[in-house]
Structures are given as structure tokens and as C-alpha cells.
Amino acid sequence: MAGNVTRVAALGDLHCTKTSHGVFQPLFAKAAEAAEVVLIAGDLTDYGLPEEARVLAKELSGIRVPVAAVLGNHDLESGKGDEVRQILTDAGIVVLDGEVCEMHGIGIAGAKGFGGGFGKHALGPWGETIIKQFVREAVDEALKFEAALARLRTKQIIGLLHYSPVQQTVDGEPLEIYPFLGSSRLEEPIDRYPVSLVVHGHAHRGQLQGATKTGVPVYNVSLPLLSRSFADRPPFRVFDIPSDTETTCEPAAIPFAASPGRGRRATDAVAS
Ligand SMILES: [Fe+2]
Ligand SMILES: [Fe+2]
Numbered sequence: 001m002a003g004n005v006t007r008v009a010a011l012g013d014l015h016c017t018k019t020s021h022g023v024f025q026p027l028f029a030k031a032a033e034a035a036e037v038v039l040i041a042g043d044l045t046d047y048g049l050p051e052e053a054r055v056l057a058k059e060l061s062g063i064r065v066p067v068a069a070v071l072g073n074h075d076l077e078s079g080k081g082d083e084v085r086q087i088l089t090d091a092g093i094v095v096l097d098g099e100v101c102e103m104h105g106i107g108i109a110g111a112k113g114f115g116g117g118f119g120k121h122a123l124g125p126w127g128e129t130i131i132k133q134f135v136r137e138a139v140d141e142a143l144k145f146e147a148a149l150a151r152l153r154t155k156q157i158i159g160l161l162h163y164s165p166v167q168q169t170v171d172g173e174p175l176e177i178y179p180f181l182g183s184s185r186l187e188e189p190i191d192r193y194p195v196s197l198v199v200h201g202h203a204h205r206g207q208l209q210g211a212t213k214t215g216v217p218v219y220n221v222s223l224p225l226l227s228r229s230f231a232d233r234p235p236f237r238v239f240d241i242p243s244d245t246e247t248t249c250e251p252a253a254i255p256f257a258a259s260p261g262r263g264r265r266a267t268d269a270v271a272s
Contacts, residue, residue, distance in 0.1 A: 004242055006104040009034055011236035012041025012201025013222040016056040024059040030234045032065045037103045041201035041221050042072025042112060042162025045084060053084040057091035066103045068094040070110040072162040098144030100151050106241050107154030111145040113163030113186050114138040117179035138183045146189035156241050159190055159198035168210025169220035170203040187212050
């Protein structure tokens with residue numbers, strides 16, 4: 001921590017496989033050197049297999065800074081999301097699914113999110129039952145995310161998602177799959193709370209940065225995108241966040257105290 005600033009590293013879409021031994025440990029070591037907090041924006045594993053989660057847990061075992069994560073769609077592929085989550089939790093990673101934690105005084109609200117599309121072209125709950133179920137899932141994830149944001153009373157709040165809340169950071173992907181990359185329903189709660197910034201993954205071919213309607217910065221920290229964009233440095237972003245209090249990295253039951261309004265802006269400092 002430099003003065004009252006905490007450096008937060010963020011990356012996503014690790015897609016750890018059973019044969020990824022030794023692949024991520026050097027990356028996490030560099031992230032922990034560059035930052036006091038590490039955030040992982042989903043798709044931690046490739047097929048959502050417990051064996052993959054165990055490999056990742058081992059890769060993360062030497063990291064000496066608090067790590068918070070959300071699961072991604074790949075982590076649910078094998079129907080073993082609970083087991084994947086438990087393995088990562090046992091390894092000391094705070095896995096958020098509509099929950100919050102506080103690290104170095106920074107509040108982190110995490111949820112996976114879901115698809116549905118953006119703006120006026122977003123899918124509505126109309127017609128076939130399966131379409132209504134799809135939209136229901138998007139609404140439920142947005143409500144879960146909003147409930148988490150509402151529980152935080154820290155001055156600095158980071159939103160941690162897998163799916164994108166805005167279209168800008170998925171631009172570059174094939175148009176046909178936009179509805180499966182994120183949902184504007186996730187943007188609405190961000191603009192109702194004093195969120196400093198949001199990070200997400202999932203759109204491997206998207207854009208690095210966008211913003212919500214009210215200007216909250218949104219960063220796509222998908223590892224393939226970062227690797228392509230910053231070929232000369234490790235694939236994670238680092239953000240300078242003014243910090244307020246001591247670290248408490250357990251999921252915290254923080255009483256409702258959030259008030260709407262614009263938050264402080266963090267600076268995207270480096271990605272060294
Ligand atoms: Fe991914
Ligand atoms: Fe994904």
C-alpha cells in the first residue's frame with residue numbers, strides 16, 4: 001500500500017485445466033508483487049471440473065495477498081459449481097456469488113451475472129417459456145448483484161462480474177453472440193450505487209474499457225484480451241484505489257447503508 005492507496009490487480013478467464021500445473025503460479029506471483037488485492041473475474045476453470053479447481057488452488061497456494069473471485073459459465077459446465085467453489089474457498093479464495101467482502105477497506109460486490117443483451121435490443125420476457133426462463137436468470141443475477149452492492153458501506157466499491165454490464169467492452173466479438181456476453185440489467189444497479197469501477201471477463205475478444213451511462217468505468221480483464229493488448233507485460237490490470245481501513249478478507253455481513261450517488265473514481269494506474 002502506498003499511502004492511502006491500495007493497488008488492486010484484476011484478471012479473468014484463466015480457464016485452468018488439469019494440465020495447467022506451473023502455468024499460473026508465476027502470473028499470480030507478479031500480481032501479488034504489483035498489488036495488495038487480486039480479483040479474478042470468472043472462468044477460473046475450463047470445464048468446471050474439481051480436478052481443474054484443485055490445480056488452480058495449488059497455483060494460488062503461494063499467494064500472500066487476499067484474492068476474491070466470481071465463478072464464470074465455464075465453472076458451471078460440469079454441474080459441479082458448488083464443489084469448484086468449495087475447493088477454491090478451502091484454498092483461501094473468497095468466492096462471491098451475490099455476496100460482498102472487504103479488503104483493505106475496499107468493498108467488493110461479486111456475482112457471475114448472465115446474458116440477455118444490451119440497451120433497447122435486450123431480450124425481454126415474452127413468448128416461449130424458455131425465453132422467459134432465460135430472462136428470469138438475467139434478472140435474478142442482476143438482483144443478486146444489486147443486493148450485494150446495497151450491503152456495502154465502504155467509500156470505495158468495486159463490482160466484480162463475469163458477464164459484462166455494458167456493450168462497449170464486448171465490441172469486437174461477433175455480433176451474433178452479444179446477447180450471450182452480458183446484460184444491461186447488470187448496469188442499472190451499478191449506476192444506483194457509488195461504485196468506483198467494475199471489472200468483468202467472458203468476452204475474450206472484446207474491448208479493454210467502457211463505461212456505464214453515468215460514467216462508472218468498466219474494464220474487461222479477460223486474460224486472452226489482456227495478453228493480446230499488452231504483449232510486453234503480464235496479463236492483468238492494476239488499479240489504484242484510495243483505501244480507508246484495515247483488511248478484512250472474510251465474506252462480511254455488512255449492514256445495509258449504501259446511499260445512491262456518484263462514487264470516487266479510481267485510476268487505472270499500471271499493468272506492470
Ligand atoms: Fe472465458
Ligand atoms: Fe465465460
